[in-house]
Amino acid sequence: MDNYDFKKIEENWQLIWENNKLASCDVTQSENNFYNLCMYPYPSGDLHMGHIRNYTIGDVITRYKKKLGFNVLSPMGWDSFGLPAENAAIKTGIHPKKFTEDRISNMRDQIKRLGSLYDWDKEVAAHDKNYYKWTQYLFIKLFENKLAYKEDAPVNWCTSCKTVLANEQVIEGNCERCDSEVTKKNLNQWFFKISSYSEELLQGLHDIGDWPENVKSMQENWIGKSSGVQFNLKINGSELDFDVFTTRPDTLFGMTFAVMSPEHKLMNKILSLSPNSKEIQSYIDVAKSKSEFERMSITKEKTGVDTGLKVTNPINNKSVPLWIADYVLINYGTGAIMAVPGHDERDYEFAKKYNIEIIQVIIDKDQKIDISSKPFIEKGVLINSGDYDGLNSHDEASNSILNYLSKKDLGERKVTYRLRDWLISRQRYWGCPIPLINCTKCGLVPESLDNLPVLLPEIDDYKNSEDSPLAKSEDFLNTKCPDCGSDGIRETDTMDTFVDSSWYFLRYLDSQNQNFPFDKNIINSWLPIDQYIGGVEHAILHLLYSRFFVKALRDINLLDVDEPFHNLFSQGMINFGGTKMSKSKGNVVDPESYFATHGADALRLYILFMAPPSDGVEWNDGGIEGTKRFLNKFWDNMARVSDLQIQKTIGEDDLVRSMNQTIFSVTRHLEKFEFNTGVSDLMKANNEISKYLNENSTVSEETKDFVFNTMCNLLYPFSPHISSEIYNLFSKKDISALKWPEFDESNLSNPSYELVIQLNGKKKFTKVVNTGTSQQEAEEACEVTFNIKASDYKKVIFVKDKIINFIG
């Protein structure tokens, strides 16, 4: 047949679904709810292939679950605060609000053209004052519960964006957004206390629902739990002491020096005490001037300076020198270490360079290893360790030495995490203002809840120098203290946009609520989200922050759930020309053009069919013709099925069985998110129908209906417009009301199969036999047809309905 008029059909059905409120969900219902969520997009203005993939997968689930009888909630919204709108404003003068809202309306149209069902009544946008009012409300609640705090800290500063960044947003020393250099700066900044949840965030990963292994492992790595011992070192001839953390207390006898990070809080005292204070001061100055990346680079040669001071090893009272070196990081552990060059690569490199003594305290079982050319970090037995000689390294010796230290009150077991508190201040305009006021009398106080939202002020110039753009508005800046009425000055930073996205899925459930961010009861009945679907690029940032947010809100009694997302599905990225599609690389493939040339249904089907959805793929539109061809053939076949004369026909039993097998298989694939094979099942079934139609012109009424209903129904989640159209055309009914088809379990297997006949494990012949054939019958058949006598062989292995193997 000719190409069907997909443009007309798709527009028509989208209108019908909208008018019938097909996507509308009553959230007050308490039974059979299914919260199906796709990550809300940043409104860049244009839908890209990643969105198409995400929202197609989401829609397959929505429509499938609806057909199973679930009350499905599938909302959509906008992650609409963020830098691009502000940069565009600087460049073009268009106000970020207008810029953003124009783009939202364009993107909303594109999403609708894809045909995915969203309950638009629940739409939220992060930049909307009815939304960010509640972001501010939640911020204040966190502040009141000491989960948000302001502190001086060395922070990541992007020299180009002129804003601070969270650790999670620094990639190899560069800004995640603009790739510019990130430096360290000491600033008074806002943090969320995510680190108090380290252990729970880690443990939660074990009993969460179905999450991809790689995402769990990325979060695990990021949290970075490590167990060891923390103990105290005293600086000889002074009152000074400091803690060090180690995972290898078993190597304590091998400590030949100690190292402090240049940023260590004791540094001023060290300077006054040390005979080498000049050298130390200049070393600190140099370290400060280096970029974060230079400092962290593993390839860099280690540097340091001897303080001339000594510390005492608590296990043997030996004095060892104290050094300052920037290979010890202030942010991890205690910012100081015991250095055991014999058994640690970094300490070894340092000791070699500065000619510091290296002692071997662990030897392998064969007593062969020596450490003259490299440190020994594997398991072995202790030597040169006094009473501990002969103990096994790592666990056994560590426990003994820990016991000694804790008995003497010198040290204790300690768990450290790599995860640090979440820095959320941003020196930018287009974000949610931090609703705190610096009162001249009371200090830092939250804006009164009645005065929320703290609105973003109008300003003329969005460029930020060293200060936040909001500081340019006097009207915004100067205010009165909500507690005492004295003069106050507002905070001028805005929040990281990941704060907005840490709770949007809660607001969807109650987006019109004027009194609270959401109704606790509704949240409790809908969370955790049954299925969350989004890109793997959010594995750490958004997914970890949201998990923290929900736990924090639980602890301040705003909701009663532990985890936001029960099942998570991460779709792979779509690349083009070997790399990620991006405007700056000019390799963006625009989905719009395919709406026009092939239609949304063909594009959806192709994007599902091209690869397993969790895999990354290289975009290649060669195959979209194939899915288009399939849809044409499908329509043609359904029309021909409808035209068949009514009369029971011999071949139709096979067709009925094939339909049963297809229902079984498509259902199984949908449940496992294997959409590519689900589509191929439909193609196979379509081919079966073609075959039947070429050989027959009649069918029983029952089979005709079964084939027609089943095929349209199975295609519906994948390509909903065309299946709705065909079903309506030939049956005058609405397919969305049709329940997901059931299969007849007794009619799944074929009456006969090809028995594989092997001799000594090698396939030699095949023979068609009845399903259920016994070993004896199979042996007889082999003898009759191929003259293979079971008695000539030592052993016969028979697997029912599969193979027979003669051995010997």
Added chain:
RNA sequence: GCCCGGGUGGCGGAAUUGGUAGACGCGACGGACUUAAAAUCCGUUAUUCGAAAGGAUGUGGGGGUUCGAGUCCCCCCCCGGGCACCA
């Protein structure tokens, strides 16, 4: 370096519990229809030897377990992703 994935035809990719490797689609080739082309339909398409019948090889490489391995075990190579001076 560490932690996750993964490696199957010309290409994208299929293969319940170990049981006919290559489903489905793309591309290619041959044929039908057509004045012609497109579209459509039918057929062929892992490699290799062979005219054919038929044989041999084959899931990154090497070893192993098994009647039988893409699938399980050990070692190695390569690719993608994440983390990375984390003590």
